[in-house]
Structures are given as structure tokens and as C-alpha cells.
Amino acid sequence: MSLRNCRSVKVLKVSPVGQSKTAGEFFELTLERPDWDGWKPGQFVMIRPCSWELDMLWARPFSLCCGDESSVTLFIQAVGRGTRRLAELSPGDVVTMWGPLGNSFAVEPDTPTLLLAGGIGIAPFRGYVEQHPRPENLSLFLAHRLPREYYPYDRLSEAAPCRSMLEAEPSDLDRIIGTLRELIEDNAGQGGLILSCGPTPFMRTIQRFAKEFGARAQLSLENRMACGVGACLGCVTKDGAGHHVQVCTRGPVFWADKVEL
Numbered sequence: 001m002s003l004r005n006c007r008s009v010k011v012l013k014v015s016p017v018g019q020s021k022t023a024g025e026f027f028e029l030t031l032e033r034p035d036w037d038g039w040k041p042g043q044f045v046m047i048r049p050c051s052w053e054l055d056m057l058w059a060r061p062f063s064l065c066c067g068d069e070s071s072v073t074l075f076i077q078a079v080g081r082g083t084r085r086l087a088e089l090s091p092g093d094v095v096t097m098w099g100p101l102g103n104s105f106a107v108e109p110d111t112p113t114l115l116l117a118g119g120i121g122i123a124p125f126r127g128y129v130e131q132h133p134r135p136e137n138l139s140l141f142l143a144h145r146l147p148r149e150y151y152p153y154d155r156l157s158e159a160a161p162c163r164s165m166l167e168a169e170p171s172d173l174d175r176i177i178g179t180l181r182e183l184i185e186d187n188a189g190q191g192g193l194i195l196s197c198g199p200t201p202f203m204r205t206i207q208r209f210a211k212e213f214g215a216r217a218q219l220s221l222e223n224r225m226a227c228g229v230g231a232c233l234g235c236v237t238k239d240g241a242g243h244h245v246q247v248c249t250r251g252p253v254f255w256a257d258k259v260e261l
Contacts, residue, residue: 005034005036005098005099005100006096006097006098007034007035007096007097007098008050008094008095008096008097009031009032009033009034009094009095009097010031010032010091010092010093010094010095011029011030011031011089011090011091011092011093011094011095012030012031012032012071012091013028013029013030013091014027014028014029014030014087014089014090014091015027015028015030016087017075017149017150017151018146018147018149018150025077025078025084025087026075026076026077026078026146026150026151027076027078027087028065028073028074028075028076029062029073029074029076029086029089030071030072030073030074031047031071031072031073031074031095031097032070032071033067033068033069033070033071033072034097036100039064039067039072039099039100040100040104040105040131041064041104041105041124041125041127041128041131042063042102042103042104042105042124042128042195042220042252042253043063043064043099043100043101043102043103043104044061044062044063044064044099044100044101044102044228044252045061045062045064045072045074045097045098045099045100045101045228046059046060046061046097046098046099046101046225046227046228047059047060047062047074047086047095047096047097048060048095048096048097049085049086049089049093049094049095049096050093050094050095050096051093051094052085056081056082056085058082058226059096059098059226059227059228060082060083060086061101061225061228061248062074062075062076062123063075063123063124063197063220064099064100064124064127065123065124065126065127065152066126066127066130067127074123075120075122075123075126075152077119077120098228098229099228101228101229101248101249102228102247102248102249102251102252102253103250103251103252103253104253105124105128105195105218105220105253106193106195106218107132107133108193109132109133109134109137110134110137111137111191111192111193112137112139112187112190112191112192112193113132113137113138113139113192113193113194113195114138114139114140114141114183114184114187114192114193114194114195115128115129115138115139115140115141115160115195115196116140116141116143116180116183116194116195116196116197116198116202116206117140117141117142117143117196117197117198118142118143118144118196118197118198118199118202118203119143119144119145119146119151119198119199119202120151120198121196121197121198121199121202121220121222122140122142122151122152122153122156122197123152123197124197124220125140125156125195125197126152126155126156128195129156129159129160130159135159135160136160138159138160138161139160139161139162139163140156140157140160140161140162140163141162141163141164141165141179141180141183142162142163142164142165143164143165143167143176143180143198143202144164144165144166144167145166145167145168147166148164148166165179177205180205180206180209181209184206184209184210184213184215184217185209185213185215187215188210188213188214188215188216189213192215192216193216193217193218194206194210194215194216194217194218194256195217195218195220196217196218196219196220197219197220197222198222199222200221200222200261203219203221203261204261206219206256207219207256207261210256210257211256211257215256216255217255217256218253218254218255218256219253219254219255219256219259219261220251220252220253221237221247221251221252221253221254221259221261222252223235223236223237223247223252225247225248227248228248229248229249230246230248230249233246235247235248237251237259237260237261238259238260239254239258239259239260240257240258240259240260242260
């Protein structure tokens with residue numbers, strides 16, 4: 001990434017989506033779009049408000065959720081000190097942002113493509129659906145622990161077939177795993193493509209079923225990052241050959257058979 005990809009941009013809007021007593025606030029952060037050539041779903045940005053000064057040194061990584069010619073929107077869950085501070089931003093505040101970073105999801109317009117999202121992992125799929133040339137070939141499954149209205153599910157369902165399952169109690173987990181198995185088996189039988197994003201246990205389940213059924217699947221990892229450009233080595237994982245690789249520069253999207261979880 002060159003220095004020209006690092007920009008100071010203004011906050012345009014902070015839109016609360018929902019508030020959970022146990023899981024924090026969900027909100028959309030809309031920022032000015034820098035003079036990028038463009039971005040692809042699956043890529044991410046690092047952001048750091050100028051108001052943080054020396055209070056918090058590290059930037060925070062977020063998937064690019066959606067955007068247009070003048071703005072980009074991030075879908076964020078306020079679960080820590082940094083994300084809670086981001087929820088307190090106001091229009092006109094200045095944020096340092098660098099990106100777009102990393103690689104992106106595969107796009108095969110004529111291939112049945114299954115999007116598997118675990119909770120906040122739904123974020124990059126809004127942009128994916130909006131940019132896809134043939135959204136009628138897409139379908140999405142969302143597994144979530146909080147009310148569905150906290151997520152941009154309804155907006156996605158307007159463009160592609162969607163279904164969701166709530167994990168409210170332990171027995172729900174078995175139903176979700178069973179549904180994932182059925183969806184992956186069916187997609188593999190069609191010679192389809194699977195794209196997924198979510199917490200690590202969710203991704204491990206997808207990776208296991210993809211191997212069982214010989215499905216072509218991509219996993220977008222959510223490793224902790226500090227720099228986003230491969231310098232700090234804080235996001236390192238192992239590839240399929242056991243070599244250490246940086247998720248920020250070699251990912252965050254990996255083929256399921258090419259990464260260890």
C-alpha cells in the first residue's frame with residue numbers, strides 16, 4: 001500500500017442500529033470516500049480518529065460494508081474501548097483512514113454462490129450483493145445471537161434470497177450446524193461457490209463441511225490487526241502448508257483448503 005492510500009476523511013453520519021445490554025451497540029459509520037480507484041467486497045480499511053491523539057495508538061480494522069461515489073459505510077459492533085469511542089463520533093469529526101487493504105471475495109457471476117455469515121460477519125456481504133452482476137445467483141444464510149434487526153439483513157433480502165437462524169439457547173447451535181451442513185452439501189453438488197465471514201468457530205465448521213463435501217469455499221478471517229500493512233505481524237496465521245502468513249496482506253480472504261484455523 002502506498003502513502004497515497006492514507007487519507008484524512010470526515011465523518012458524514014453515525015447511525016445507531018440497535019443496542020444490546022450484553023453485546024454493545026450496533027451502528028453504521030459513514031465516512032467521506034477518498035479518491036480511491038475503487039474497492040472490492042472482502043477488502044477492509046484501518047481507521048483512527050484524530051481525536052484519539054496519544055490516548056489509543058492503534059487503528060481499528062473494519063470490513064468495507066457498502067458505499068457509493070461520495071461515501072463508504074462500515075458496520076460496527078461496539079464491543080471494546082476503541083469501537084465504543086467510534087460510536088461517539090459526530091458528523092464533521094476527522095478520521096485517518098488507509099485502504100482499501102487486503103484481497104477480496106471471488107466473483108463468478110454465473111455460479112450459484114452461497115454467502116454464509118456469522119453475526120457481524122454479514123458486513124462485507126451487503127457490498128458484495130450490491131456489486132454483484134447477477135444477484136439472482138446469490139443466496140445468504142445468517143446465523144445470529146442477537147435480534148435480526150440489528151444486522152443489515154433486510155437490505156440484503158431485497159436483492160437475494162436470504163434465511164436466518166437465531167442462536168438463543170444451546171439446542172439452537174445444533175440446528176444451525178445441521179443447516180450449514182445441508183447448505184454446503186447442496187452447493188457443492190451444484191458445483192457452486194461458498195463465501196463466508198464470521199467468528200472462528202463458525203468458520204471452522206464451514207471449513208470442515210467444505211472438506212467433507214469437496215466444496216469450493218472462501219473464508220474471510222477476523223484476526224486482530226494493528227497496522228493493516230504487514231509490518232506488526234499481529235494478525236499472523238498459518239497457510240495450508242504450515243507457513244506463517246499475514247492475514248492483512250495475504251488475506252483476509254483465503255480458500256478454505258489453504259489456511260489453518
